[in-house]
Amino acid sequence: MAFMEFIPNLxxxxxxxxxxxxxxxxxxxxxxxxxxxxxxxxxxxxxxxYGFGVRSLLLMMVAAFFTGMVLGFQGYYALVRFGATSALGxxxxxxxxxxxxxxxxxxxxxxxxxxxLTAEISSMKATEQLSAMEMMAVNxxxxxxxxxxxxxxxxxPILCVIFDLVGIFGGYLISVPVLGVDGGTFWAQMQSNVxxxxxxxxxxxxxxxxxxxxxxxxxxxxxxxxxxxxxxxxATTISVVTASLAVLGLDFILTAFLFT
Amino acid sequence: xxxxxxxxxxxxxxxxxxxxxxxxxxxxxxxxxFAYNEGYVLHADFSNVGSLKxxxxxxxxxxxxxxxxxxxxxxKTFMAKVTMRIEPKVKLPTDTGASIYTEGLLGEQYxxxxxxxxxxxxxxxxxxxxxxxxxxxxxxxxxxxxSKASGK
Numbered sequence: 001m002a003f004m005e006f007i008p009n010l011x012x013x014x015x016x017x018x019x020x021x022x023x024x025x026x027x028x029x030x031x032x033x034x035x036x037x038x039x040x041x042x043x044x045x046x047x048x049x050y051g052f053g054v055r056s057l058l059l060m061m062v063a064a065f066f067t068g069m070v071l072g073f074q075g076y077y078a079l080v081r082f083g084a085t086s087a088l089g090x091x092x093x094x095x096x097x098x099x100x101x102x103x104x105x106x107x108x109x110x111x112x113x114x115x116x117l118t119a120e121i122s123s124m125k126a127t128e129q130l131s132a133m134e135m136m137a138v139n140x141x142x143x144x145x146x147x148x149x150x151x152x153x154x155x156x157p158i159l160c161v162i163f164d165l166v167g168i169f170g171g172y173l174i175s176v177p178v179l180g181v182d183g184g185t186f187w188a189q190m191q192s193n194v195x196x197x198x199x200x201x202x203x204x205x206x207x208x209x210x211x212x213x214x215x216x217x218x219x220x221x222x223x224x225x226x227x228x229x230x231x232x233x234x235a236t237t238i239s240v241v242t243a244s245l246a247v248l249g250l251d252f253i254l255t256a257f258l259f260t
Numbered sequence: 261x262x263x264x265x266x267x268x269x270x271x272x273x274x275x276x277x278x279x280x281x282x283x284x285x286x287x288x289x290x291x292x293x294f295a296y297n298e299g300y301v302l303h304a305d306f307s308n309v310g311s312l313k314x315x316x317x318x319x320x321x322x323x324x325x326x327x328x329x330x331x332x333x334x335x336k337t338f339m340a341k342v343t344m345r346i347e348p349k350v351k352l353p354t355d356t357g358a359s360i361y362t363e364g365l366l367g368e369q370y371x372x373x374x375x376x377x378x379x380x381x382x383x384x385x386x387x388x389x390x391x392x393x394x395x396x397x398x399x400x401x402x403x404x405x406x407s408k409a410s411g412k
Contacts, residue, residue: 046267050266050270097284164280165280200288
């Protein structure tokens with residue numbers, strides 16, 4: 001019986017998902033272009049950059065430091081068998097710049113800032129603050145959503161650069177003073193194998209895309225949430241889960257396109 | 261949070277990001293590699309380039325003096341045409357030779373330059389005629405195996 005329900009449910013879900021995706025895209029475009037609206041304020045944008053960026057900085061740096069150190073350790077044990085520890089600097093730098101930096105930054109960002117963003121917007125909706133704004137002829141997309149969206153796009157690449165740098169420093173601290181890899185080789189090999197535009201800038205481009213996707217999903221889930229206490233909770237969970245999966249999936253697509 | 265304090269923190273945050281990017285560019289990435297953009301171009305024809313790739317280093321006495329920019333095929337002579345950019349301050353004589361060597365046993369391949377003794381220098385766009393192709397390790401092993409198998 002449950003199986004018989006499955007097929008019509010699948011159809012119903014598809015029919016619901018496709019127009020939802022369209023509405024979400026319209027929401028994204030309207031919010032991005034709401035910068036031109038007179039209710040968009042730079043002060044609001046700076047406040048969000050502070051909330052998303054400055055207050056996530058310590059978390060990102062600690063996470064990056066440990067990620068870099070673990071990369072140094074694991075890379076060393078894999079490479080020492082072939083006597084190729086001179087490639088350790090390259091391994092740490094390329095792993096961080098191309099993949100781990102952007103992806104981990106985006107995942108941490110989805111957990112740290114995305115969840116808060118969904119909870120904030122959905123409780124604004126539940127307490128009818130969004131409707132109140134519309135009543136006062138204030139566009140909630142311009143006043144509430146646009147600053148958060150642009151702040152996310154702006155903040156994630158910056159966090160990613162800092163993540164990369166701290167991670168490489170952590171990898172260096174483990175490789176050179178602790179495991180005894182030659183420091184000169186570590187940096188020289190890294191420099192000769194890392195390309196500025198090919199590795200560093202493409203990594204940052206990834207981070208930019210992730211920033212957009214994570215804040216988009218978080219803001220949309222908040223905006224479309226059921227205006228109840230339960231709805232706020234559900235929306236927050238769905239936001240973090242969807243954003244994390246979207247980052248991982250998008251990472252595969254971007255890698256396939258960028259690094260060929 | 262006061263308005264001015266937020267402005268300050270955001271400013272510091274952005275500066276930190278820019279500083280991190282600059283450090284990454286200079287210390288981690290090889291922005292210095294872009295210096296070869298102002299170098300001059302030389303060609304060299306090899307019968308086999310092995311696994312040489314664009315961006316492979318060009319070395320003279322172990323010192324990197326340029327990089328490979330392009331590898332193509334000459335349709336008339338069936339030789340691989342390697343285009344290199346050399347640092348402008350390095351002037352090579354016309355009887356200069358070029359060979360393809362491997363760093364270590366399994367390392368990356370590079371072009372090694374042996375300068376000659378002629379008084380005239382190679383002009384930009386000139387071709388190095390004396391070349392030695394990449395050593396093909398597979399072929400060497402194959403020859404060795406066959407000579408052993410045939411017995412003396």
